[in-house]
Amino acid sequence: MSTPKAPPGTFTLLYFAAATSYTRRQHDHLDAPLPVAALYDVLEKRYPGIRAKVLSSSALTVNLDYVDVDEEGARGEAGMVIKEGDEVAVIPPVSSG
Amino acid sequence: MADPKQAPHAFAGEQSLSEDSLYVSLTYDELDAAKAMARVKSPKAGAIVLFAGCTRDTFQSKTVTHLAYTTYVPLALRSLLAIAREVQQKHGLVGISITHRLGRVDIGEESIVIAVSAPHRKAGWAAGEECLEGVKARVEIWKEEWFEDGGVWRSNRDGGVGVPVVVGGTHEEDVGAAGLG
Numbered sequence: 001m002s003t004p005k006a007p008p009g010t011f012t013l014l015y016f017a018a019a020t021s022y023t024r025r026q027h028d029h030l031d032a033p034l035p036v037a038a039l040y041d042v043l044e045k046r047y048p049g050i051r052a053k054v055l056s057s058s059a060l061t062v063n064l065d066y067v068d069v070d071e072e073g074a075r076g077e078a079g080m081v082i083k084e085g086d087e088v089a090v091i092p093p094v095s096s097g
Numbered sequence: 098m099a100d101p102k103q104a105p106h107a108f109a110g111e112q113s114l115s116e117d118s119l120y121v122s123l124t125y126d127e128l129d130a131a132k133a134m135a136r137v138k139s140p141k142a143g144a145i146v147l148f149a150g151c152t153r154d155t156f157q158s159k160t161v162t163h164l165a166y167t168t169y170v171p172l173a174l175r176s177l178l179a180i181a182r183e184v185q186q187k188h189g190l191v192g193i194s195i196t197h198r199l200g201r202v203d204i205g206e207e208s209i210v211i212a213v214s215a216p217h218r219k220a221g222w223a224a225g226e227e228c229l230e231g232v233k234a235r236v237e238i239w240k241e242e243w244f245e246d247g248g249v250w251r252s253n254r255d256g257g258v259g260v261p262v263v264v265g266g267t268h269e270e271d272v273g274a275a276g277l278g
Contacts (some may be wrong), residue, residue, distance in 0.1 A: 014169065016167060016168075016169055016237070016239055017167065017239035017241075017250045018250045018260045020167075020263075021250065021260060021261065021262055021263040022263075024263060053260075061169075061172060064171060064172050064175060089169055089172070091169070091172075091237055092239065092250070092252070093252035093253065093254045094233075094234075094235065094236060094237055094238060094239060094252075094253060094254075095233075095238070095239050095240040095250070095251040095252050095253045095259075096166070096197055096208075096209065096232055096233055096236045096238035096239075096240065096253070097150050097197075097208065097209050097229065097232060097233040097240075097253070
């Protein structure tokens with residue numbers, strides 16, 4: 001179940017819960033570098049409908065820190081860029097307990 | 098893997114983080130309340146409050162067959178420890194232990210055990226409740242609720258009927274039989 005290391009020039013995107021169900025995958029390796037602001041467009045192209053069904057209600061982490069996707073988009077050129085080897089994750093609404 | 102019908106486990110035993118008198122962990126094994134209590138026992142603590150969250154057999158009067166939990170291990174452990182630290186500081190606790198179970202959890206079994214120890218009982222009661230609510234709101238763990246006709250992802254935030262569970266290219270019905278059933 002452990003995720004294979006990202007091949008050179010890529011980062012790892014992890015899916016959980018509803019994101020796994022929608023993509024039918026546990027993870028993808030996507031080309032790096034990629035601005036955070038562009039990530040959801042890349043995913044929408046790959047998995048049509050995922051933005052409305054999953055991403056709009058999910059959070060995003062980069063290397064275990066939460067990132068505000070809208071805020072990064074608003075920063076334009078200065079927005080955060082996902083780098084080679086980074087671990088990014090789509091975090092759907094949680095349901096422990 | 099002993100049982101081919103069981104979904105694969107990401108690890109064996111327990112994954113944990115600890116700091117001073119705080120202990121948080123994740124495990125696919127059955128939870129042990131006595132162990133959690135022993136972890137927080139101290140001559141400085143006049144009260145230990147123990148909470149066990151169990152799997153209920155219905156959701157909005159629909160029969161639940163079992164639950165299955167998945168997680169993002171390093172992030173969930175980090176969030177659990179942050180909650181434990183916040184609650185300990187706020188209520189002046191002696192110790193906290195939080196363990197959440199992963200994988201399949203059958204009806205009547207525990208999915209979470211929290212033990213807090215405090216000098217006096219009042220702080221212990223309050224801290225135990227706050228700790229659980231913090232975990233439910235924030236920790237990156239996801240519950241699949243399985244009914245006789247398939248599974249849904251639950252969301253603590255909206256509390257409504259969840260999104261159907263589909264795993265790894267397998268059709269939903271197949272998952273119940275071959276994946277998680």
